[in-house]
Amino acid sequence: MSLHPRLVEVRQNVLKQNDIVARELRQRFHDAGVYVVSLVSSPGSGKTAFLEQTLTLLRPNRRVAALVGDLATDNDAVRLARSQVPVKQITTGTLCHLEAAMVRNALDGWDLEKLDFLFIENVGNLVCPASYDIGEDLRVVLLSVTEGEDKPLKYPAIFNTADAAVLTKMDLAEAVEFDLAAAERNVNLVRPGMPLLRVSSKTGTGMEEWLRFLSSSCALREPSPR
Amino acid sequence: MSVVEIAEEESVKRGGAKILAVYLKLGELSGVVKDALLSSYEMACEGTVLQGSRLVIEELRVVVNCPKCLAPRTLASAQRFLCPECQSPVTDVIQGRELHVAAVEIETAELEGLEVSS
Numbered sequence: 001m002s003l004h005p006r007l008v009e010v011r012q013n014v015l016k017q018n019d020i021v022a023r024e025l026r027q028r029f030h031d032a033g034v035y036v037v038s039l040v041s042s043p044g045s046g047k048t049a050f051l052e053q054t055l056t057l058l059r060p061n062r063r064v065a066a067l068v069g070d071l072a073t074d075n076d077a078v079r080l081a082r083s084q085v086p087v088k089q090i091t092t093g094t095l096c097h098l099e100a101a102m103v104r105n106a107l108d109g110w111d112l113e114k115l116d117f118l119f120i121e122n123v124g125n126l127v128c129p130a131s132y133d134i135g136e137d138l139r140v141v142l143l144s145v146t147e148g149e150d151k152p153l154k155y156p157a158i159f160n161t162a163d164a165a166v167l168t169k170m171d172l173a174e175a176v177e178f179d180l181a182a183a184e185r186n187v188n189l190v191r192p193g194m195p196l197l198r199v200s201s202k203t204g205t206g207m208e209e210w211l212r213f214l215s216s217s218c219a220l221r222e223p224s225p226r
Numbered sequence: 227m228s229v230v231e232i233a234e235e236e237s238v239k240r241g242g243a244k245i246l247a248v249y250l251k252l253g254e255l256s257g258v259v260k261d262a263l264l265s266s267y268e269m270a271c272e273g274t275v276l277q278g279s280r281l282v283i284e285e286l287r288v289v290v291n292c293p294k295c296l297a298p299r300t301l302a303s304a305q306r307f308l309c310p311e312c313q314s315p316v317t318d319v320i321q322g323r324e325l326h327v328a329a330v331e332i333e334t335a336e337l338e339g340l341e342v343s344s
Contacts, residue, residue, distance in 0.1 A: 002335070003334070008329060009329045011326060128257060156305050157256065157304065158257065160304070190304065191317070193317065
């Protein structure tokens with residue numbers, strides 16, 4: 001008897017388990033009639049401020065809730081709770097992104113049928129969240145004007161998996177000499193045709209258009225999950 | 227499930243055989259950085275049947291369906307989603323998101339000259 005090396009075909013998707021859970025979640029969201037929006041961006045691009053504004057503006061007319069992923073603190077959840085909607089923190093520890101199973105576990109005890117919109121704020125990171133489907137209907141990537149116009153070219157994977165892009169901190173655009181045309185061109189190069197909205201969470205500029213966009217995306221939702 | 231776990235599963239199916247190499251297909255849009263994978267691989271394998279094994283990564287370019295040419299086209303870069311032939315914007319990705327274990331190389335103990343049948 002002797003030892004031989006032998007090649008064995010495996011052909012297995014490393015993220016298969018996550019994709020299965022994400023598919024189950026999407027079905028569950030769909031059955032409950034809740035529209036799920038995830039927010040991804042680099043740290044400090046204004047996800048939490050944008051979400052706080054969004055929740056506050058939606059709350060009078062829509063039933064909304066939020067899950068917020070963070071490495072260590074619950075600061076963001078505390079901030080978001082000021083909007084007086086149900087908010088739950090997902091502390092990821094050392095993990096730099098949310099996975100479908102974390103979202104599923106965080107939903108324990110929530111009656112999804114009582115919600116119109118669920119927002120999921122991912123951990124601030126433009127790399128890893130690109131790989132993980134978390135069952136959302138709409139993935140929104142945020143880009144603040146202070147980050148530079150070339151972010152889409154530096155992180156094409158996350159921009160390519162997004163359904164819409166939001167330029168944040170527009171009130172600072174002039175001060176940092178933000179080149180809007182270049183940003184639009186770059187977003188279009190990595191994800192042709194992706195809607196690009198411009199907002200300032202601080203002044204409220206562009207928020208109305210964002211809410212209109214949300215409503216129309218929700219209305220256009222595919223009748224059956226992907 | 228991780229790359230290491232997938233390989234371990236194959237090992238278990240074969241009575242705990244040692245894994246010599248893992249062959250991975252990595253798409254340009256996978257969101258995973260090749261160097262990060264390579265540098266963490268050795269540590270992830272420590273104390274498992276993969277210890278000392280090689281990680282062989284095949285990088286896959288982005289391939290899209292061009293709506294105008296009606297043909298699959300390989301993009302030179304993920305920073306430019308335009309058909310290389312006709313310059314049309316392209317969105318239908320058919321390759322490039324992979325993070326797949328394609329194969330593993332295992333050490334098997336075989337009786338020389340004997341076909342094992344079950």
